[in-house]
Amino acid sequence: xxxxxxxxRRDTALNDAELHRCLASTWSTPAGLWSAxxxxxxxxxxxxxxxxxxxxxxxxxxxxxxMRLQLSQPEARFIGPDRYNQIFTMxxxxxxxxxxxxxxxAVAVYLVPLMVGTRNIAFPRLxxxxxxxxLAGGLLLWIAFAIDTGxxxxxxxxxxxxxxxxxxxxxxxxxxxxxxxTEVSALAVAVEIVVTVFKQRAPxxxxxRIPLFVWSMLVTAFLVILxxxxxxxxxxALILDRLVGTHFFNPAEGGDVLLWQHLFWFFGHPEVxxxxxxxxxxxxxxxxxxxxxxxxxxxxMVMALIATGILAFGLWVHHMFVxxxxxxxxxxxxxxxxxIAVPAGLQIFCWLAxxxxxxxxxxxxxxxxxxxxxIFVIGGMTGVMVASVPFDTQVHDTYFVVAHFHYxxxxxxxxxxxxxxxxxxxxxxxxxxxETLGRWAFGLIxxxxxxxxxxxxxxxxxxxxxxxxxxxxEMPWSGLNMFISLSAVILxxxxxxxxxxxIRSARSGPRAEANPWGATTLEWATSSPPPPYNFAxxxxxxxxxxxxxxxxxxxxxxxLRVDRRELLITSVVQASPEARESSPGxxxxxxxxxxxxxxxxxWSIFTPWAVVWGSIPVAIALTGWFWPKGVPEDDA
Amino acid sequence: xxxxxxxxxxxxxxxxLGTASQTYWGTLAFMLIEGTGFxxxxxxxLYLMSLAPQWPLGAPPxxxxxxxxxxxxxxxxxxxxxxxxxxxxxxxxxxxxxGLIVMTVLGIAPLILRVFEFPAMHIEWDRNAYGxxxxxxxxLHTTHIITDxxxxxxxxxxxxxxxxxxxxxxxxxxxxxxxxxFVVITWLPIYACLYWFPRL
Numbered sequence: 001x002x003x004x005x006x007x008x009r010r011d012t013a014l015n016d017a018e019l020h021r022c023l024a025s026t027w028s029t030p031a032g033l034w035s036a037x038x039x040x041x042x043x044x045x046x047x048x049x050x051x052x053x054x055x056x057x058x059x060x061x062x063x064x065x066x067m068r069l070q071l072s073q074p075e076a077r078f079i080g081p082d083r084y085n086q087i088f089t090m091x092x093x094x095x096x097x098x099x100x101x102x103x104x105x106a107v108a109v110y111l112v113p114l115m116v117g118t119r120n121i122a123f124p125r126l127x128x129x130x131x132x133x134x135l136a137g138g139l140l141l142w143i144a145f146a147i148d149t150g151x152x153x154x155x156x157x158x159x160x161x162x163x164x165x166x167x168x169x170x171x172x173x174x175x176x177x178x179x180x181x182t183e184v185s186a187l188a189v190a191v192e193i194v195v196t197v198f199k200q201r202a203p204x205x206x207x208x209r210i211p212l213f214v215w216s217m218l219v220t221a222f223l224v225i226l227x228x229x230x231x232x233x234x235x236x237a238l239i240l241d242r243l244v245g246t247h248f249f250n251p252a253e254g255g256d257v258l259l260w261q262h263l264f265w266f267f268g269h270p271e272v273x274x275x276x277x278x279x280x281x282x283x284x285x286x287x288x289x290x291x292x293x294x295x296x297x298x299x300x301m302v303m304a305l306i307a308t309g310i311l312a313f314g315l316w317v318h319h320m321f322v323x324x325x326x327x328x329x330x331x332x333x334x335x336x337x338x339x340i341a342v343p344a345g346l347q348i349f350c351w352l353a354x355x356x357x358x359x360x361x362x363x364x365x366x367x368x369x370x371x372x373x374x375i376f377v378i379g380g381m382t383g384v385m386v387a388s389v390p391f392d393t394q395v396h397d398t399y400f401v402v403a404h405f406h407y408x409x410x411x412x413x414x415x416x417x418x419x420x421x422x423x424x425x426x427x428x429x430x431x432x433x434x435e436t437l438g439r440w441a442f443g444l445i446x447x448x449x450x451x452x453x454x455x456x457x458x459x460x461x462x463x464x465x466x467x468x469x470x471x472x473x474e475m476p477w478s479g480l481n482m483f484i485s486l487s488a489v490i491l492x493x494x495x496x497x498x499x500x501x502x503i504r505s506a507r508s509g510p511r512a513e514a515n516p517w518g519a520t521t522l523e524w525a526t527s528s529p530p531p532p533y534n535f536a537x538x539x540x541x542x543x544x545x546x547x548x549x550x551x552x553x554x555x556x557x558x559x560l561r562v563d564r565r566e567l568l569i570t571s572v573v574q575a576s577p578e579a580r581e582s583s584p585g586x587x588x589x590x591x592x593x594x595x596x597x598x599x600x601x602x603w604s605i606f607t608p609w610a611v612v613w614g615s616i617p618v619a620i621a622l623t624g625w626f627w628p629k630g631v632p633e634d635d636a
Numbered sequence: 637x638x639x640x641x642x643x644x645x646x647x648x649x650x651x652x653l654g655t656a657s658q659t660y661w662g663t664l665a666f667m668l669i670e671g672t673g674f675x676x677x678x679x680x681x682l683y684l685m686s687l688a689p690q691w692p693l694g695a696p697p698x699x700x701x702x703x704x705x706x707x708x709x710x711x712x713x714x715x716x717x718x719x720x721x722x723x724x725x726x727x728x729x730x731x732x733x734x735g736l737i738v739m740t741v742l743g744i745a746p747l748i749l750r751v752f753e754f755p756a757m758h759i760e761w762d763r764n765a766y767g768x769x770x771x772x773x774x775x776l777h778t779t780h781i782i783t784d785x786x787x788x789x790x791x792x793x794x795x796x797x798x799x800x801x802x803x804x805x806x807x808x809x810x811x812x813x814x815x816x817x818f819v820v821i822t823w824l825p826i827y828a829c830l831y832w833f834p835r836l
Contacts, residue, residue, distance in 0.1 A: 559646025
């Protein structure tokens with residue numbers, strides 16, 4: 001419908017029915033495989049991202065059950081040591097790089113454009129590219145594992161174990177190259193989020209009116225931008241050491257093994273906050289909705305997010321306390337590790353104050369938030385414990401640490417995430433999840449989690465090391481291990497119930513209205529699920545809670561073109577309108593660019609010349625991507 | 637939900653330029669990513685240097701000629717680059733076309749000099765950690781130049797095509813100018829590191 005008759009058509013000239021028809025024809029993704037590969041709709045890509053990440057969660061969960069089976073009794077023979085090494089490496093690598101980081105970004109890909117009131121994410125083709133890269137990286141890792149070439153050097157791949165001398169074969173290369181895939185995709189999404197939040201906010205959404213979830217994703221995006229280059233440099237150096245004989249990590253030729261640990265943890269510690277900060281944003285959103293009042297201390301919350309983001313870069317050495325670093329350095333990192341508990345505590349108190357003053361409605365999303373608070377506080381307290389060097393020296397590499405980081409990561413990120421799925425599911429699918437099944441899922445997961453992971457603290461204090469594939473019957477560990485393995489079944493049952501609820505509700509759950517929870521942020525101002533163009537008229541905002549001021553009337557902007565994909569560019573601080581900008585249409589080129597990049601990266605595990613020859617198709621695909629096609633979106 | 641129009645945006649421009657452009661901010665974000673990468677490479681260099689009994693390891697300090705000439709060429713290239721920025725801002729098609737051709741040539745010149753820079757280091761990447769980090773830094777920056785060169789060539793072709801004369805394309809040229817400035821600026825600390833730290 002973008003022929004001559006419609007050229008330069010504005011929304012002001014149309015009645016509602018015509019407006020929806022024109023916008024739908026401009027923004028819709030047609031049916032068919034080719035369109036599915038070409039789409040740049042942030043909602044379709046976000047949905048794919050979320051689904052893929054949950055598939056990886058399920059796969060990683062199966063691996064953990066296999067480990068629990070093997071450890072349930074001493075000297076078990078279900079899994080041999082070589083396969084066990086691959087399984088724990090795969091579990092960690094998969095959960096961190098293929099689930100936790102991508103799923104948080106995936107939720108943001110879906111929600112941030114809706115929450116700031118725009119029609120698509122910035123650089124939507126880059127968004128499509130990032131998804132294909134992520135998928136390719138995930139397939140690389142899992143296919144390698146299926147053919148017995150899964151990495152077996154731990155999720156942080158310490159040298160010299162991961163270096164050329166001790167890790168012959170391709171397993172460690174697969175790990176290092178999977179890093180490249182996931183980091184490229186994470187960096188791409190980070191750039192999109194920064195630009196979407198900076199330049200595409202609804203008119204009037206000044207910095208002090210940005211929803212807390214969007215703030216948390218903005219800070220997270222900056223963390224990704226500043227932290228991920230470290231792991232890119234590290235994994236590149238590792239691959240070079242392994243493939244072309246460089247000596248970055250070889251002490252015999254002037255290299256250093258601790259250099260790897262520094263680079264890895266300079267990324268690895270901010271990584272924890274890359275996972276945790278989005279969860280904080282989800283918690284704030286859910287708390288505000290189910291307590292029916294805005295979160296107490298908005299400015300303090302935003303400052304705490306930013307402070308956490310900055311402090312996150314000053315903690316990495318606390319992962320290396322047993323590596324024999326100078327005493328002064330250790331003291332500094334102990335202090336900074338304890339300091340980060342301050343902004344975390346501030347946020348907890350703000351949420352408590354919000355709940356104290358409000359009237360909580362105990363629906364499933366809110367239950368997961370409460371579960372988060374209990375578990376995360378315990379994880380935070382063991383965190384303060386391991387921040388102290390003498391204590392850390394005692395429990396390093398034991399199950400105490402395994403317990404600690406599962407409390408922090410599952411409690412701090414997975415609980416809010418599950419709450420967020422229950423909360424935003426109606427927006428994404430147009431259907432409600434089951435409250436009954438949700439309560440059961442929460443109960444099983446909360447109980448199963450604590451029964452599984454709390455005893456690991458005790459196992460660690462009793463000296464059971466991480467990453468051992470079995471243990472002798474004389475050790476005082478067998479009873480607790482059997483208990484943990486049985487509890488893991490409860491936890492798994494909870495997740496199974498959650499997945500059943502998701503699939504069942506997506507098919508036949510009750511229809512959701514536009515704003516089923518009575519929330520106040522902009523994503524609820526449009527239908528569930530939103531139309532391809534998100535909003536028929538772009539909203540105009542005059543407070544932190546746009547839907548609370550006038551619940552039945554949305555102030556909007558008018559005068560946008562409907563014959564091209566058009567959205568509003570606003571200023572960074574005040575969000576005053578600066579331009580009507582086009583948003584790129586569907587294109588197959590990001591898919592080809594991802595295919596060419598994937599082939600190059602995988603090929604380069606076998607010969608460095610792949611980088612030279614592979615760059616040619618990559619350059620061709622990128623040129624095809626950016627070359628104007630004479631469509632209205634390409635004209636000024 | 638009912639709507640009430642409170643803001644008319646019909647008179648806004650159809651494309652944002654400068655800070656009103658998404659690609660401007662996107663380019664800045666990518667510069668932040670790459671800048672962090674280069675900064676970390678320099679940190680790795682200094683870290684290895686701090687561990688070594690003498691520096692450079694097993695090689696004399698690099699010869700200055702090729703690298704210093706390249707640095708001179710890169711700094712000199714900023715002058716036509718700034719002119720190109722001005723012409724793009726004024727949307728002068730022919731001057732922009734000529735400027736882009738000049739910048740293409742000035743993108744190829746450092747690559748030719750770079751060929752002489754690698755041997756001037758007097759070390760291979762697989763000899764020791766010093767060789768490894770030197771080649772990594774030179775390699776990263778070479779990739780940087782090649783990426784920008786390819787982008788400049790494509791943009792030059794684009795400006796000679798029927799798609800050239802539009803505000804969106806002039807915006808692309810401005811972003812390309814900004815990126816080249818970044819390529820030059822990131823080189824300066826790397827140059828100091830590679831050529832002068834071994835002489836300290």
